[in-house]
Amino acid sequence: MITDPWFLIAVVASFTGYAIYLAGLQRRLVEPNRASWLIWSSATLVEAFTYAAVNPGTPQSIVFMLSAAACVMIAVALWQRSRWSAPDLLEGICMGSSLAAILLWLVFREAFWAHMLVVAVVPVSFWPTWRSVWGDRARERSPAWGLWSIGDLATLMLATRTGGQDIGEYAYILVELACHASVWFMIGLGTVNPLRSFGWREGRLRVLDVYAPANPFAVRETHLGKAVFAAQPFGAGDEIVAFTGRRLPAERLPRRLIGQADRFVQIARDTYLGPSGGIDDLINHSCAPNAGLRFTGDTPVLVAIRDIAEGEEIAWDYSTTLADAQWRMTCTCGAPECRGIIAAFDTLPPDRQRWYLSRELVAPYLVPNRSDVAA
Ligand SMILES: [Zn+2]
Known part of the structure; x- marks a missing residue:
């Protein structure tokens, strides 16, 4: 599996996405939604630790651990620069229901319904992000969304090639793909074009220069x-x-x-x-x-x-x-x-x-x- 090109594409796309997103966050090019990232970092942490407990030392468990670390870094960076304020009603509902679904899954891990519950709350976790992108798409204007969509697509290809996946696994990958791609479409597909993301400007190589500057x-x-x-x-x-x-x-x-x-x-x-x-x-x-x-x-x-x-x-x-x-x-x-x-x-x-x-x-x-x- 690790030598499968789709595995490599999935890993490279996903981590390049995290790196670009973190850089964008540091430079205030993106203004991510705190509620969505709290849910995503909790979910990837739980996923990473439970997977590592069952399959210790496998390449996938290392990838899950690194993904969780990246999500937590983004959530922490986001929290550090935010002002404390209570979540609004929508954020509260989305965080509450998503975290409840993750907890239920932790308890009833073997149950199909618990897995499908986690699949069902993926769009719920995206809802606060969709709302902020709808209000101002510059908030999420980053090639990361395109790369994450490509990563999901590669994961889907990998699943079809290795076989043995149950319907719940496909459902999760497809929902993730649909959600990542929806943000990508909302911010404009041009944001993943590497020729527009990297360039020689003012005498040196620059990254992310073409975006509208941060959302000031x-x-x-x-x-x-x-x-x-x-x-x-x-x-x-x-x-x-x-x-x-x-x-x-x-x-x-x-x-x-x-x-x-x-x-x-x-x-x-x-x-x-x-x-x-x-x-x-x-x-x-x-x-x-x-x-x-x-x-x-x-x-x-x-x-x-x-x-x-x-x-x-x-x-x-x-x-x-x-x-x-x-x-x-x-x-x-x-x-x-x-x-x-x-x-x-x-x-x-x-x-x-x-x-x-x-x-x-x-x-x-x-x-x-x-x-x-x-x-
Ligand atoms: Zn006047």
């Missing part, structure tokens, strides 16, 4: 609807997020959206940036913003105007990219200096215009020639 944002509801909050501090001048999305000529802008067209950013006199589907769509306007849009390269990048503390809402002044004289939106940003209305850049008080211009936070097509700025 939290999306919460405010009186204005969805709003983006800093989940980590930003220093003045830090790049916060690049604004992406499809470029649309002005005449193709959906006119009936005016008034709530805040997901379209005017980047040139006749060009708008459409919604990207990402966090940049949700960042609100403020008349006293802590961030501004800078147009140095190809894509506009939101930068911090001043230090932004963790938990502060991130906002920028929509007028700094706006020339359309007809575009108007009532502002309820609540800042003491609120202008009451968001409109084209030239409607801003001249000193406010200069304030943005001197910080290079105005769309280039709105910038008057240099001598005017200095005045």
Whole structure:
């Protein structure tokens, strides 16, 4: 069995996955769900110790031990950087039922129903992770999910080749495969492509560079609807997020959206940036913003105007990219200096215009020639 290529593929894929996931966790590229990882580390620990008791010294028992160690390392790393808070209802139910199923299996190990109970709670253990990925797929954006799916597939191939497996064994492997692959699909299949995971950047080999950086944002509801909050501090001048999305000529802008067209950013006199589907769509306007849009390269990048503390809402002044004289939106940003209305850049008080211009936070097509700025 140990010389079977499927065994080797399963082991290599699974452990490469753990290594990448741990590296991502250290670098805050992923924001795993604590409830799911508590269940998974308990389950792999129980599995490893019971298997080792029955089959001591076999290669499989060593693999199970190492898997359990990796899961525990991830759970501990996760717990270390978390703040203590009570699990919410869903996390509580999922952890309670999963741990109860594992305990029942420990007691009634020989019973088929106990084995199938463990199979049935695999999706339950994934539920908190599915919920967090559904809310923000950047939380789990790691090639590890693809590698774990490949590892499950190899385990399945191995089971069919070695034979002698009962239906319960297949059920467990298939459910694991379906759950790992579901997360992989939810975060985007491109995340396992090694050519996008490794690369020569800025003169040296880098790993994981292509991902959206960690998830430094939290999306919460405010009186204005969805709003983006800093989940980590930003220093003045830090790049916060690049604004992406499809470029649309002005005449193709959906006119009936005016008034709530805040997901379209005017980047040139006749060009708008459409919604990207990402966090940049949700960042609100403020008349006293802590961030501004800078147009140095190809894509506009939101930068911090001043230090932004963790938990502060991130906002920028929509007028700094706006020339359309007809575009108007009532502002309820609540800042003491609120202008009451968001409109084209030239409607801003001249000193406010200069304030943005001197910080290079105005769309280039709105910038008057240099001598005017200095005045
Ligand atoms: Zn305002």
